[in-house]
Amino acid sequence: MLDEATAKDFPDWRAEFKRLEGAFAPGTIKSYLTDVERFVAWCEEHGLRALPAEAETVCAFLEGQAVILCPSSVRRRLYAIRKVHRLLRLPDPTWGEDISITLRRVQRAKLSRPKQAKGMTRDYLEQCLAAQPDNPWGLRNRAMLSLGYDLLTRRSELVALRSEDIAMRADGTLRAIIRRSKADPFGMGRISFSSRRSAALVSAWLAWRGDKIDPLFCGIYQGKPINRALGTTKVKLIIKEAVxxxxxxxxxxxxxxxxxxxxxxxxxxxxxxxDTAAIMRAGGWKSVNVLGRYLEFAEHNVWA
Incomplete structure (x- = not known):
């Protein structure tokens, strides 16, 4: 629990995270806030000081979290504790041999493979496009699914696309610039190209949506487009509803x-x-290991 001096000097640690706005993705800042809240609540429950914390407190917290979280989530909570201490200019308890040993113990205790999403390959995609209803929602969802597949987008990249980010080409395809992504936080961007089918679907969607909407894919309320981007959770929902x-x-x-x-x-x-290099460029991957997990379940089709 915060002692009297700490409570006086740092009455609202959450406010310090406003300093991160513009430098980190909103989702990253939100995760930091959530993780620190969990840590502070845990410390209060156990009668321990959270800010500044002792290394022993952080180790005990991480080991407790390992019971309910995967190792990557435990590591993320450590990073959040580190970040709040640095923002408050407090001594950082997250470095040292005890922390390293705790992380290794957490990692070795759960020797499980990361859960891999099922790929929406072309056969699944065509089934999903055919199943969409003939209404504005179906029009939008067909365009989103087809374009997201062609551009190999993360869901955050897909909802971040704006009308000015796409251009129709003379050959009937579409050119898109993905301005910022998880692997490109400083917005260098990457250029991608779509199929003729996606270009036609996007054109049909834009003809209905109109030209006064900023997000490429917007919400629909009572049958009318609204000038608001979809959330990343909505992409997941659309995919699950489509399949x-x-x-x-x-x-x-x-x-x-x-x-x-x-x-x-x-x-x-x-x-x-x-080859791997071409796929990494198309999808904006920086890590061969991450891409390798995506491709594992395709390999038996390649060699069958």
Whole structure:
């Protein structure tokens, strides 16, 4: 629990996170806040000081969290504790051999493979597009699903697209610039190209949506477009609803997530004979290891 001096000097540690706005993604800041709140609450419950914390307190917290969280989430909570101490200019308790040993213990205690989203490969995509209703929601969702697959987007990249980020080309395809992503926090951007089908679907959506909306894919309220971008959670919901509407069984639907478009497109590129470098460039990957997990389930199709 905060002692009297700390409470006086730092009455609202949450306010310090406003300093991160513009330097970090909103989702990252939100995660930091949530993780620090968990730590502070845990310290209050156990009668321990959270700010500044002792290394022993942090180690005990991490080991307790390991019971309910995967190792990557435990590590993220450590980073959040580190960040709040630095923002408050307090002694940082998150470095040292005891912390390193605790993290290794957490990692070794759960030797499990990361859960991989089921890829929405071309066959699944075509089923989903065919199952969309003939109304404004179906028009938008067909364009989103097809374009997200073609551009290998993360869901955050897909909802961040704006009208000015796309341009129709003379050959009937579409050119898009993905200005900022998880692997590109400083907005260098990457250029991607769509199929003719996606270009046609996006054109049909834009003709209905009109030209006074900033987000490429916006919300729809009472049958009318609203000038508001969709949230990342909405992308996951649209994907799951699409595969359910396509008639897939519930256990298969459960495997799809907001990453499924990206995973499925990468798997299809591998099966089509593209090498790792080409796939990494198309999807903006920086890590071969991450891409390798996406491609594992496609390899048996390549060599079958």
């Amino acid at each position: 359910a509407a396509a008639g897939l069984p519930p256990d298969e639907v459960a495997g799809f997530s907001g990453h499924s478009l990206r995973v499925g497109a990468a798997q299809d590129l591998l099966c089509a004979g593209f």
